[in-house]
Structure formats: structure tokens, C-alpha cells
């Protein structure tokens with residue numbers, strides 16, 4: 253079963269430190285040793301470079317290895333798992349269940365409103381980080397996010413953002429990598445409506461130009477990047493509110509299984525910008541064990557009794573996402 257991980261804050265900080273160490277030439281992660289020695293090498297590396305692993309964090313790292321997640325081991329995973337996988341394009345995106353740091357599926361109805369969760373996404377297969385947001389109003393009541401047309405300022409083209417999913421159609425997922433120059437959390441933040449509502453307290457680090465742009469556009473909440481000031485509207489497909497970015501944040505298409513309350517990442521949209529740093533055709537290696545290539549359905553949905561035909565109709569209706 254493929255998985256995406258929604259991280260607890262401590263685990264996210266730990267994973268961020270780990271990935272920095274792994275990418276630093278001075279402390280670089282040795283993929284060859286990892287391929288030879290397996291998870292013990294990762295555990296020892298993490299303890300030595302970042303800090304002690306309590307049993308929970310060891311489980312978390314083990315979960316990363318079992319799943320396809322692997323922000324921390326993204327560069328190493330292809331060595332052992334994906335060596336012989338063919339390149340995969342948009343129509344072959346697997347459906348991936350979203351789980352928490354402990355490996356338990358996220359239940360949509362329990363996802364905190366207006367609280368940013370960070371996911372480790374393998375869409376498109378490079379261990380990218382993504383906001384998973386349950387959008388709500390200033391009183392933290394979930395708000396339905398409708399489909400909308402999003403403009404890409406860079407070239408004036410448009411695409412359709414399909415709107416929120418879940419029991420209130422309020423859950424969305426956007427790349428947490430800024431489209432300007434690639435800053436990531438903690439530099440890029442989600443600000444819920446309590447910061448922007450009349451009488452609310454505007455955080456010091458949300459500059460007036462971003463606040464005013466949000467007011468002019470009637471944006472209830474924003475995603476803002478501290479690095480150079482790009483601002484996005486998460487209620488409107490993460491459309492650009494202020495530059496310097498010329499591209500909206502990419503979204504990950506989600507599917508909510510009403511029977512189980514679980515959430516799946518099911519694809520991306522080639523008409524929308526791709527995640528900063530990814531190839532424009534999204535070609536990469538894919539892990540398809542969760543995906544039944546004959547039916548186009550996730551195996552987990554099938555085992556929960558959902559008919560393949562329902563899955564087909566979902567695929568067929570998602571022209572923007574599944575056609576190139």
C-alpha cells in the first residue's frame with residue numbers, strides 16, 4: 253500500500269533536519285551503504301546526525317521505509333525499490349492513502365480545521381512536502397471550497413482547481429514549496445481567517461502588502477512565503493495574490509472515501525504548474541503497488557467493497573487531472 257505521511261510537528265522538524273543533513277555535502281547520506289545495510293544504516297545515520305530515536309520516531313522512520321513517503325530517503329529509495337520501474341506519466345498516477353506519522357490512515361472528519369498538516373508527498377515521486385488543509389471560517393467551522401478557475405500570471409493560461417473534498421468539501425492539498433524560488437516551511441505559512449477577519453490580529457510577519465492584497469481579493473485566508481513575499485489564496489486553488497511568484501501553488505487532487513473516511517492523493521494536473529524543481533512532464537519513477545493497473549482503482553478501495561465502475565467514473569470525470 254502506498255502512503256503519504258501527515259507529520260506531527262516534532263516529526264516534521266526531525267525529518268526537515270534529517271533531509272538537510274542528507275543533502276549537505278559534508279554529511280551526505282551514503283545511498284550505497286543504505287542499499288547494502290538497509291534501515292539500520294538509516295537509524296544510525298539519523299541518530300548520529302540529528303538526535304536520539306525514541307521508539308515512536310524509529311517507527312516513523314520505519315514507516316517511511318515501508319511506505320513510499322521518504323522525504324528523508326527519497327534519493328535512496330530508487331536504488332532499492334524503483335530501479336526497474338518504468339517512467340510514469342500523468343495517467344498512471346497511483347492512488348495513495350494518506351496516513352499520519354504512526355502509519356494510521358488520516359480520517360477526514362477528524363482533520364483539524366484551519367490547522368496546517370504537512371505531508372510527505374511522493375507526487376511526483378521526489379518526497380515533496382505538501383500542505384493538507386481543512387479550510388474553515390474565522391470560528392473554525394469547515395467551509396466548502398468550490399471548484400474554481402485559476403490563472404497562471406506567468407503566461408495568462410488557466411486551469412480548473414476541482415475544489416475541496418471530505419464530509420464538508422473543505423479539505424485541499426497544495427505544495428508547500430514556494431513557486432518563486434522554492435522556500436519551504438517554516439518560511440512558508442498558512443494563515444487562517446482569524447488573522448484576516450475584521451478586528452483580527454494581523455501577525456507581524458504578514459506584510460501590509462500581503463494583507464491588503466488579501467483584503468482586495470476578498471481572500472479569507474492566505475499562504476504566505478517569508479522569503480520574498482509571495483502570497484497565495486488557498487480558498488481559490490492557491491492562486492497568486494502577490495508576487496514575486498508568477499505561478500500558483502500546485503495542488504494534489506484528493507479523493508475522500510465516504511465508507512472509511514480515509515483520504516487519498518490521486519493525481520496532479522498537468523495544466524497547473526508542477527511542483528517547484530520537478531520536470532514539467534512529471535515523468536518519474538512510480539510505486540504502483542497500491543494501484544490496480546487493470547481497473548485504475550486503488551486496491552484498498554476495492555477491498556473495502558467499492559466497485560471498480562465507481563472508480564472508472566471518477567477517473568473519467570476528472571478530465572483536467574487525468575488527461576494530458
Ligand code: FES
Pocket residue numbers: 430431432433434435477478479480481482495496497
Ligand atoms: S521563495 Fe517564496 S517568495 Fe521567494
